[in-house]
Amino acid sequence: MKFLLIYYTGTFNTRFLTERLEEALRAHGHETNRVEIRRNTPPAETNGYDFIGFGYPIYGFNSPLPFNRYVQKLKFPPGQKFFIYKNSGETFAMNNASSRILLRRMKRRKAVFAGEYHFVMPYNIHFAYERNFVREILQKNEKLLEILVHGLENGNAPRIKSNPVYNIASAAVSVQKAGGAFNSFFYRVDPEKCTRCGLCAKNCPEDNIRLENGKVRFGHRCDMCMRCSFFCPANAIKIGLLEGWKVNGDYRLGEILREGPPPQPYITEHSRGFYSCFIRHFAKIDADYEKLFGEKN
Secondary structure (H helix, E strand, O other), rough: OOEEEOOOOOHHHHHHHHHHHHHHHHHHOEEEEEEEEEOOOOOOOOOOOOEEEEEEEOOEEOHHHHHHHHHHHOOOOOOOOEEEEEOOOOOOOOHHOOOHHHHHHHHHHHOOOEEEEEEOOOOOEEEOOOOOHHHHHHHHHHHHHHHHHHHHHOOOOOOOOOOOHHHHHHHHHHHHHHHHHHHHHEEEOOOOOOOOOOHHHHHOOOOOOEEOOOEEEEEEOOOOOHHHHHHOOOOOOOEEHHHHEEEEOOHHHHHHHHHHOOOOOOOOOOHHHHHHHHHHHHHHHHHHHHHHHOOOO
């Protein structure tokens, strides 16, 4: 079968997932193409694909604005099959509503839903995840990728159920999309740390950053993806009102994945506070995987 993967990525978590998904699909003999969304990415040609996969990071319980804008431009043949692979740093129930705009648009276009899957990826804001936690996350994701591929091959279409309360609350929180433009007025660069490497300007998916006379300038199209501050090699970028939540430094996901699972489970039935939200999510992945593949590791 032939797959087209269309995705938006901030700090490259969704790109990493897309690359892993491509590997899993190709290992099963399928053909894949992918399109990464940037500000001026032209609309993809969608004809001739058995499945279209939509990938995005969840921002404030919603799909990113650049992702929504891009999908709005696309045209699909009647009956086009599609699936969703989204990711977030936690599994709070309000995340269930994040695909509501995409699902509504695809329904209007008479596309055929083929499943929705929620992956966990490490935070790029709030706080950095410990390495062993990231190791466990990536191992669970490898299982979920196999579950996803099996579902597409066998006609299973799991739904992540939302409800009116989540939908309304998620829509209310979506006003934060205007927060990027507002917060961008407070972005600063520490001139003592900045090396003028230009990485922030080169990498910005919204082309919102530029170098002028050796100084970094910020526009006001910011989607708060955190790519600039997260990957700044000198940790020189100050992210305005969110500075207290800044995370800086590449997790090096490929390297961590190769390390395998942590020596001991990071999330257990005794996990408390923030980490308790992962107990049920990880247990379901393990149960679904065992049901499909037995004791295969």
